[in-house]
Amino acid sequence: MLQTKDADGRPDGQAALTDPVAVRHAVRRGAITGQTAGLARGHVQGNLAILPKALAADFLRFCTLNPKPCPVIGLSEPGNPAIPALGADLDIRTDIPQYRVWRDGELVDEPTDIRSVWREDLVAFVLGCSFSFEEALIEDGLPLRHIACGTGVPVYRTSIACAPAGPFSGPLVVSMRPFRPADAIRAVQITSRFPSVHGAPVHIGLPEAIGIADIARPDYGDPVEVKPDELPVFWACGVTPQAVIAATRPAFAITHAPGAMLVTDLKNSRLAAL
Structure with a gap:
């Protein structure tokens, strides 16, 4: 369930936050935890998969072959936590309420910040989300x-x-x-x-x-x-991708926790095909 807190850690009823930049900043400072459904209405939210550069080309091909579950809407450069196409100030290491860290296909941690495990060879994939x-x-x-x-x-x-x-x-x-x-x-x-x-x-x-x-x-x-x-x-x-990571057991990967999405600056209306 969505939880929001003020700067002193008290519940503050911010579930009505509508600006995506404000939502990301609130997530970044720990004021929003849990699911992001209902935040920044009208804006695209994204699923996350982060993998080492050595696996990135294969994973991109996997997404291309499986566009229904894995529609790529954003991709980072290796080692760069920014994805300007999705948000000018976006930091993929801090702007999701809860992450999942995987080692050899096993879930080992669910942190709210992944700066401590970030590496220069990591590539972030942001995938379209059903919230749109x-x-x-x-x-x-x-x-x-x-x-x-x-x-x-x-x-x-x-x-x-x-x-x-x-x-x-x-x-x-x-x-x-x-x-x-x-x-x-x-x-x-x-x-x-x-x-x-x-x-x-x-x-x-x-x-x-x-x-x-x-x-x-x-x-x-x-x-x-x-x-x-x-x-x-x-x-x-x-x-x-989480089921695929568990099945294929890469040495290291990071995903979002289910329901805890990346809020982007993209408008849902821009994604409509008709």
């Missing part, structure tokens, strides 16, 4: 249950294999939102306009057909009710 298309769904009047319940979106590893590239391979990870059939059709139409943030769903209904044994037990995020008159609708998810 969720805003479009909400604007069209489609209800999102996890937002209504104040929880994280449910996320699942599937039996669908991503296209491999170099050492990178692993399962497609999906997020799920329940809709009545007519609303599910509308959701497909709306999200198809946003290929840079996962685009249209990859599966509708029958979770067992994609290897999800129990929809009430997500691998990440929180469970939400799927009512008898609703269909579970599944979108490719930017948590996929």
Whole structure:
């Protein structure tokens, strides 16, 4: 859940922060922790994967072959924590509320700042996030249950294999939102306009057909009710690189913690294809 604090560490109710620069500065000083859903509405938020330069070309190819879960919207130069195309003052080492540090495919730490483990050979990839298309769904009047319940979106590893590239391979990870059939059709139409943030769903209904044994037990995020008159609708998810890192076990990698995103200066409207 989102938590915000003032300069003295007290809760300050800043969940309505709308300026992306102000959000990043608040994250940087530790005033915002946890999930970033609802912050800087209208602005793109991004998933994160950081890898050594020696693996960067293979990972970029992996993203190219798997554009639904891994749409690249920003890329750093080796060793440079800035990505000017996403924000003039952005520092990838400090501007995400919570990171995940991986060694040999094992999660070893979840810091709020990665300056102590930053290296001159690291390359940061920022990937499109479903928060952008969720805003479009909400604007069209489609209800999102996890937002209504104040929880994280449910996320699942599937039996669908991503296209491999170099050492990178692993399962497609999906997020799920329940809709009545007519609303599910509308959701497909709306999200198809946003290929840079996962685009249209990859599966509708029958979770067992994609290897999800129990929809009430997500691998990440929180469970939400799927009512008898609703269909579970599944979108490719930017948590996929974390499943791939766990499967391929690179010596070192950094990702975001699920739901704790990078808030950028890009406008969601700029990502719409139509």
